[in-house]
Amino acid sequence: MNPAASAPVKIDVRGLTKRFGDLLVLDNISFQVARGEFLAIVGPTGCGKTTFLNCLSKLIPTSEGDIFIDGRVADPRVHNISFVFQEPTCLPWRTVRENVAYGMELKRFPAEKIRERVDTMLGLVGLSETQHLYPNQVSASMVQRITVARAFAVDPDLLLMDEPYGQLDVKLRYYLEDELVKLWQTLKATVIFVTHNIEEAVYVAERILVLSNKPTRIKAEVKVDLPRPRNLIDPAFVAIRKEVTELIRWW
Amino acid sequence: MVEMEEGIQRLGRQDRSIANEVQKSVRERRPLTLRRVITNEYFLHVVSSAAFLYLWHEVAASGVFKGGLCTPWEVVVRFRGLLTDTLAGLTLWGHIGASAQRIAIGFVLASVVAIPLGLFMALNPYVNAVVKPVFDIFKPMPPIAWVSIAILWFGVGEESKIFIIIIGTFVPCLLNAYNGIRLIEPELYDVIKVLGGKRWNEILQVSFPASFPAIFAGLQISLSLAWTCVLAAELVASRSGLGFIIVQGMKFTDAALVIGGMVMIALVAWVSSLLIAGLEKLLCPWRRDIRDL
């Protein structure tokens, strides 16, 4: 399960196992992610995708195995890890602009750099005009953009996304997926994107890991070697989508 | 599959902006009709208030309650007189001031202790473990039950009244500050943890600001309880205050004085809750545009 040999390995997950008491959720998962790669992980609901990301980000301890970033054990104090959670995590008391700056403030970026980068990010996600509003004054899709912009803004070593667009309606989701791909191409982050939506995974990712049911293992790996922007009714696209669907349906 | 159909819409969508607009307010223009006037909210407010005053007037004029009820107008006249005449050495303003001062002192003293204590209890399990059992003993006691003991301890002066207000307002202040922190979504802390932030980041960036609305809700509850408490204290033993006005009215069978006192308490309590609401708007600008909260 190695990424393309061209780019150096950025993330190395070795024998990741997670138990909650007697319940084995993640069973000896190993894989690698190349620098700047966009990896999607798909799996049925409840198979442990969120648990998996929580382990990768060190929010919860692993039972066995570990994750290495640039050859060192991942550590939020050392590495730059960003997480876009399934639930909205904008701070209601900060304006849009302050929310985008929030991650960089926590990372203690210099003020000048924060100002510059916030301007760039706001421009990239189309929030410049609404930057002085509070999150409760903008739409749900904008709130999700704020957290995505905030996550990219810190220039992360590893960007984890947990079904960030799961709650949005289809049109908005399409729009935000395009935006996400654009951000990734512009800012060159290493992304692990979790979703239960197969089409979404094929649309955004370069490679897809398919998870099994609990106890969860990596069931298959699918390369998505399609040009961008991708076309949903392109036969090659449809073929990959069907392949992944079959893999998931297989249990 | 739904996704397939939607997929077709996805073609050529590169430059379509869907989610960029912000709607600030909507106002519909409609012609003024009789129906609209009658169903107008403010019109209905006026109608119900007028009906209430009329009913009150009629019942009072009919004399069923004899000296126990006076007309609304008699109340107005009685209290207009009190603006310049004195009752036990104080004008109406003096009595309002006396009650308000007790409330202000008791309320401030209670909140500056109860709010930080509630926050600490929510943030630190050890503080919680120490304070909670004692707090749980006092929590269900109605503050009015403290009136007698307050007078035994502090006499009939200002101290006993302030003491009762402190007792009455302490519990909701503390509980709301505590719950304000308890109910914070854990993901807000996770954001900080993932980014390598420290515990004090969590407290300053999330715990405190997130608890503000709950703290203000607690202050509002406390304030209305404070008026109940001050009234109870003044009814028992006092030479001033709105409660004292009511007691005087009762002693001399002066219905206008009793009813007027009640109305004044409602008015002053309402104004003071507006002050707290104003303070909240000032300190929590992000809540300004939320209605019905």
Ligand SMILES: Nc1ncnc2c1ncn2[C@@H]1O[C@H](COP(=O)(O)OP(=O)(O)O)[C@@H](O)[C@H]1O
């Ligand atoms: N803290 C926990 N304690 C016990 N079981 C948990 C905990 N967190 C998750 N689980 C279990 O792990 C499984 C995977 O959950 P989750 O990672 O949320 O799945 P997904 O994100 O794929 O929907 C579920 O069966 C859930 O019950």
Ligand SMILES: [Mg+2]
């Ligand atoms: Mg999940």
